[in-house]
Amino acid sequence: MTETLPPLAAAQRTVPAKTYDCILLAGFGGPEGQDDVIPYLRNVTRGRGVPDERLEEVSHHYRHFGGVSPINQQNRDLQAALEAEIAKRGLDLPVYWGNRFWAPYFADALKALHEDGHRRVLVLVTTAFSSYSGCRAYREDLATALEEAGLTGELELDKVRQYFDHPGFVEPNVDAARAGLRSLVEQGKGERPYVMFATHSIPSAAADVSGPRETLPDGTPVATGGGEEWHQGGGWYAEQQRAVSALIMDRLADEFPDVPWSLVYQSRSGDPSVPWLEPDINLAIEALPADVTGLVVSPVGFVSDHMEVAWDLDNEALETAQERALTMVRVPTVGIDPAFVSGLIDLVEERHVAAEGDQPRDRVALTGLGPWQDVCPTDCCLGRAAKPTIASAG
Numbered sequence: 200m201t202e203t204l205p206p207l208a209a210a211q212r213t214v215p216a217k218t219y220d221c222i223l224l225a226g227f228g229g230p231e232g233q234d235d236v237i238p239y240l241r242n243v244t245r246g247r248g249v250p251d252e253r254l255e256e257v258s259h260h261y262r263h264f265g266g267v268s269p270i271n272q273q274n275r276d277l278q279a280a281l282e283a284e285i286a287k288r289g290l291d292l293p294v295y296w297g298n299r300f301w302a303p304y305f306a307d308a309l310k311a312l313h314e315d316g317h318r319r320v321l322v323l324v325t326t327a328f329s330s331y332s333g334c335r336a337y338r339e340d341l342a343t344a345l346e347e348a349g350l351t352g353e354l355e356l357d358k359v360r361q362y363f364d365h366p367g368f369v370e371p372n373v374d375a376a377r378a379g380l381r382s383l384v385e386q387g388k389g390e391r392p393y394v395m396f397a398t399h400s401i402p403s404a405a406a407d408v409s410g411p412r413e414t415l416p417d418g419t420p421v422a423t424g425g426g427e428e429w430h431q432g433g434g435w436y437a438e439q440q441r442a443v444s445a446l447i448m449d450r451l452a453d454e455f456p457d458v459p460w461s462l463v464y465q466s467r468s469g470d471p472s473v474p475w476l477e478p479d480i481n482l483a484i485e486a487l488p489a490d491v492t493g494l495v496v497s498p499v500g501f502v503s504d505h506m507e508v509a510w511d512l513d514n515e516a517l518e519t520a521q522e523r524a525l526t527m528v529r530v531p532t533v534g535i536d537p538a539f540v541s542g543l544i545d546l547v548e549e550r551h552v553a554a555e556g557d558q559p560r561d562r563v564a565l566t567g568l569g570p571w572q573d574v575c576p577t578d579c580c581l582g583r584a585a586k587p588t589i590a591s592a593g
């Protein structure tokens with residue numbers, strides 16, 4: 200399927216390397232105690248039309264874990280791992296950490312790095328794929344945070360490209376899926392395995408406008424909403440995840456040939472009458488053929504085992520599998536796997552050079568879609584009124 204895609208104009212959206220002063224690790228943020236849960240959920244859903252019943256329901260997921268999301272500690276661990284890798288390479292790039300929805304907020308991090316004398320900032324986002332929620336929203340919120348911190352014009356903020364098909368993201372996912380399939384074999388459930396790649400559902404309308412939409416100079420459509428022949432729905436968001444999932448299965452084919460797999464969605468919210476990407480993982484598990492002996496679930500859409508993984512997969516999906524007496528193995532996300540951490544710094548070195556004129560690292564990608572664009576066109580992932588963003592090209 201990836202072979203028939205029109206080429207992405209990403210090569211036209213690479214930007215020259217620069218010398219940066221520091222890295223900003225941009226996270227989602229999560230609550231760190233029972234008292235944080237409601238204020239946090241209000242932050243996340245502000246102006247987003249998520250019904251109160253859904254908030255109430257999601258608050259229980261957090262309350263079940265003492266009101267603490269694992270995501271902040273995971274990002275502290277990632278920050279430390281990045282610092283260690285940077286030191287190992289002899290680079291001079293301190294790493295700051297800030298979040299969209301909980302302290303330390305983006306504005307706090309920007310003020311801190313500015314006070315420390317840094318001006319050129321390279322942002323690393325904790326999302327591998329292109330969508331409003333996974334790319335544009337981070338860029339908008341960083342532009343807003345610049346305003347809030349009174350630093351617009353003071354700081355230069357660039358962002359590392361989405362890295363779904365970079366080896367640093369792909370290889371740990373290949374290893375994890377392989378380990379999951381081997382675990383089924385060890386449990387005597389390996390006869391007819393099935394693999395599900397799970398990612399966050401988003402509104403279908405948002406998926407259709409995910410990624411860039413303009414045409415190449417020769418008129419070839421670069422990306423689309425619905426309707427193109429190659430397009431199975433879900434815009435670039437779903438296309439990127441299908442491409443990575445297919446690649447992972449391909450890489451396992453020597454040891455596990457012809458294993459059926461699918462891309463499934465989780466954590467839907469919002470108005471039930473509005474279409475979101477489907478199938479939901481629970482319905483997909485219920486619909487599996489009766490002769491499937493074991494299920495591997497790979498949360499390919501996420502980079503750490505945060506609440507959406509801990510609750511929606513390890514509680515809900517597992518229960519659905521147990522109801523039909525199906526053995527399910529949920530394999531880990533990339534987390535702080537050394538290959539992922541080192542891959543992120545490789546991505547940094549595509550953009551950062553120690554001295555002007557130095558040659559940056561080559562851009563690497565493992566699917567026919569990438570290497571993804573360094574800068575996003577102004578309408579990239581835009582499905583609502585435009586707000587100011589960082590890191591876009593006109």
Ligand SMILES: CC1=C(CCC(=O)O)c2cc3nc(cc4[nH]c(cc5[nH]c(cc1n2)c(C)c5CCC(=O)O)c(CCC(=O)O)c4C)C(CCC(=O)O)=C3C
Pocket residue numbers: 227228229230240243244247249253254257268269270325326330332333399400401402466467468469500505506507
């Ligand atoms: C694409 C995507 C990612 C992946 C990209 C990325 O990683 O950024 C992601 C990540 C995450 N989403 C998270 C949490 C939540 N997302 C919500 C709501 C929503 N997410 C959406 C999409 C995504 N979300 C959407 C379209 C909504 C509907 C409201 C809206 O249009 O904005 C809500 C509100 C309640 C609910 O409806 O569930 C919560 C609490 C956490 C933190 C987990 C933790 O605490 O450990 C993480 C990493």
Ligand SMILES: [Fe+2]
Pocket residue numbers: 399
């Ligand atoms: Fe979310």
